[in-house]
Amino acid sequence: MGAVKTKRMPRAVREQQMLDAAVEIFGQRGYMAASMDEIAELAGVSKPLVYLYLNSKEDLFTACIRREASALVDAVRSGVRTDLPADRRLWDGLLAFFAHTAAHPHAWSVVHLQARTHGETFAAEAAAMREEIVAFVTHLIAVGAREAHRDPDLPEREVAGLAEALVGAAESLAVWANATEGVTARQAAATLMNFAWAGLGDLTQGRSWSPPPAADDVGHA
């Protein structure tokens, strides 16, 4: 499992090996439970070298988040062709997303779970990436509405909430798919696409569900 003990590698290569090891350990044990000793051992180097290249546990973790967040965003972007219609673009994006999170479960754990549970600094780092994805999805929803030639003025705030819900659902499904034996990226994407596109279609066509009067909200503290 650990990298083969090879001597005298150029710095850039060693750094990637260290990040590989760190992502695996951080993803498995969590940020705090992960020990630099373990990471160094898995990377096949001594601890001082890790500190020489990555400075501190915090910096190492930040570097992991950045690398994996970028990799995920890139994967989604590369999966989408801008010359296709909106629904197809959403589908391709979801597929790429679920494929990447399935292929790199530790990375997904780091970016989605660990980064968000250990302080604002790390959370902000991951949030930056998430925003890119949310923006991408928001754009697709708006375009989708326009392509359907209906309700071109779906209110912005509403769209933001929908995008948030859609991305949230995707994130949760990714965790679920990783944890559940036998669920493929395609299946996860299909489930969500079905769920989402129909609902979005309805909305863009003016059909919506109306809540009962606020009175019955009372009683929940």
Added chain:
Amino acid sequence: MGAVKTKRMPRAVREQQMLDAAVEIFGQRGYMAASMDEIAELAGVSKPLVYLYLNSKEDLFTACIRREASALVDAVRSGVRTDLPADRRLWDGLLAFFAHTAAHPHAWSVVHLQARTHGETFAAEAAAMREEIVAFVTHLIAVGAREAHRDPDLPEREVAGLAEALVGAAESLAVWANATEGVTARQAAATLMNFAWAGLGDLTQGRSWSPPPAADDVGHA
């Protein structure tokens, strides 16, 4: 904030005070960063007493997860009346869910975030509760389909995926609502309900989105 230092309380009460303190600290600092010293101090008792009643940090954390998970499930259950139609039941459930998570942010942090980021044991504990909620939603979807008198045979696996997506979206929205100034439980519920019920409605009526052939899945590692 910490319980007033009173002598000779019945064990059950003292235990609840300790759990209150523990939930607050665990929710704020995270499992590992929380120190037993701090918890004991906030609870207004001596450290050995915490150990006498709760055995260990792990057991204490587990007890927190169990108590808060149950409280959340109970809150959702109490919010729903079985004599109402499915869509209304879903609405009421969501409302109760968002209201509870907003009212107890530390508890929600413990159950949703901390429990899932510090090892399988704790994750399993939280997963048990989650399953109850997923089952509840699954039931609602099935009933909803039946009430609509259409497609009574929506495949089980499909329904499971939909419930999972819906619950996942709700969880994400809860985090988002807690973190975003000015988003009420009602608004969060409305956003999700709109999104979900329309999509579900379509599905139960046989309209669905068809993915392109699997060939283009290739290339995503």
Added chain:
Amino acid sequence: MGAVKTKRMPRAVREQQMLDAAVEIFGQRGYMAASMDEIAELAGVSKPLVYLYLNSKEDLFTACIRREASALVDAVRSGVRTDLPADRRLWDGLLAFFAHTAAHPHAWSVVHLQARTHGETFAAEAAAMREEIVAFVTHLIAVGAREAHRDPDLPEREVAGLAEALVGAAESLAVWANATEGVTARQAAATLMNFAWAGLGDLTQGRSWSPPPAADDVGHA
């Protein structure tokens, strides 16, 4: 040498034991070369206890400096009776000083050497005590001049320099006496007293040595 391993001592006592050990180690090895491990072992306690009571290596060192500086000043003060003439007071002060530094060589090393070689913070701590001693000596010189009924207006700046030189000479002699076999406190005091009081006497009576014109200062960079 190390304190006998006794269990369950009151905090105040343990703290003194720790300070005793710390002074010995710091005095012997120097601040940086001293390890908390060694100090704890010599004190007969575990390292965590040292940290529980003294917080950090810096705080521990500061506590040592304060305790030993106070002890030295107190020793000198207690050795002097205000109802005696100035020369006798100076003699008694010197005697007390050399006796104390000889009896507590590690403490003297800490206060005089270590405190001054490891950063401004520690140096300031020791300087505070030194100032008390310098002030005491300055006072004695002034009083001595007055008692001699001559030159009551010895300039302040001059007196300050003299006190500084006298204290400096005493400090150096203390180190020398500690390092040289067979030099007693009495002898050290006598040497310095002889040297100083005669010189001071001359000065207070207007005899002084006149340097040659400044021209020949040139050439020394």
Added chain:
Amino acid sequence: MGAVKTKRMPRAVREQQMLDAAVEIFGQRGYMAASMDEIAELAGVSKPLVYLYLNSKEDLFTACIRREASALVDAVRSGVRTDLPADRRLWDGLLAFFAHTAAHPHAWSVVHLQARTHGETFAAEAAAMREEIVAFVTHLIAVGAREAHRDPDLPEREVAGLAEALVGAAESLAVWANATEGVTARQAAATLMNFAWAGLGDLTQGRSWSPPPAADDVGHA
């Protein structure tokens, strides 16, 4: 500040550059807090080269002490002309001493402070030089007594103590002058000369201060 990066300098030159850097860093940070990395960087050479030329941190420090101690002794010697009377020789020596320590504060810190606070080995190195100076002063005192044609038999032991006190006072004044804004070498020398020569004069002429009977020594531990 650091030497300009030039290639292929003769070994002797490179060594001096390294020592320059080392003295600066050791003087500023102290022996233990100084890092070989920092020294190598300031010297403008790679770390392995420092080891190639100077062997180890200990050896490097020793080399610094030796070089700077010699430089100081040389400075004092060069400042003194043997054809002048004793008092003038003492004055010139002091002037050279204070001028040198003021011009090379890091060097003075290394020789006087650092060398004495980090173990016997280094202390002995510095002590060797100090002895030369003490011998020089001892000689001056003896000659001074003879020139005054009185008490040619001032006991040796006494003279040694006096020389020690004088040198100690000079050392302390040097530190004080370096730390105090606006004190020139001339002023420091004048203060000490005045203080010392008068006192010595008295002594060489048989006037001395007599301590009270030893009885009252009792009680100082």
Added chain:
DNA sequence: CATGAATGAGTTTTCATTCAT
């Protein structure tokens, strides 16, 4: 010669946990 790559050994510090009273 010169240097980038690499590490063994040690440092300070923290924490969950347990006795003795």
Added chain:
DNA sequence: CATGAATGAAAACTCATTCAT
């Protein structure tokens, strides 16, 4: 019951020092 006293075990981080190129 309640608590002050105490610790074993481990974690993050640093540094003098050495090869291979």
